[in-house]
């Protein structure tokens with residue numbers, strides 16, 4: 001498990017687990033105070049018959065920091081990304097970890113830029129849903145530049161997913 005020092009050192013540079021790059025939503029767990037979380041600004045909805053959830057990008061994520069950190073839901077507390085785990089296990093140096101964060105964020109920015117260029121500008125929608133919408137839109141084959149952007153988007157998403165899987169999830 002990552003220490004508080006490691007979280008303080010890396011997470012403010014990252015935010016990938018709060019801004020929808022890694023997850024499209026977060027489910028509440030038994031013991032989470034839904035009323036308090038709603039008051040804090042989270043828009044909860046029933047995801048299943050028994051589970052409430054909120055969508056990402058998280059409304060409580062601002063300035064690269066969680067605005068409700070002491071009261072964050074249990075799922076958020078329990079998440080320990082692969083990158084922090086490897087730093088904690090001394091498999092990765094802090095400098096290498098920061099480089100990996102920067103590289104992943106650049107890839108995520110590239111995906112967002114391509115989505116915008118294809119007309120998908122709903123920044124409050126999770127990245128994976130934005131991608132699905134952009135890919136579901138009909139492609140005008142007479143529009144060579146548009147078709148090329150679709151191809152670039154597919155490649156950029158593949159690069160991002162590969163990196164997230166390798167460096168942040170395990």
Ligand code: SF4
Nearest residue numbers: 011014015016017081
């Ligand atoms: S993905 Fe890892 S390093 Fe990034 S904010 Fe989340 S816990 Fe911190």
Ligand code: SF4
Nearest residue numbers: 018058060061066076
């Ligand atoms: S509640 Fe805090 S830790 Fe959880 S997703 Fe939102 S910003 Fe991130």
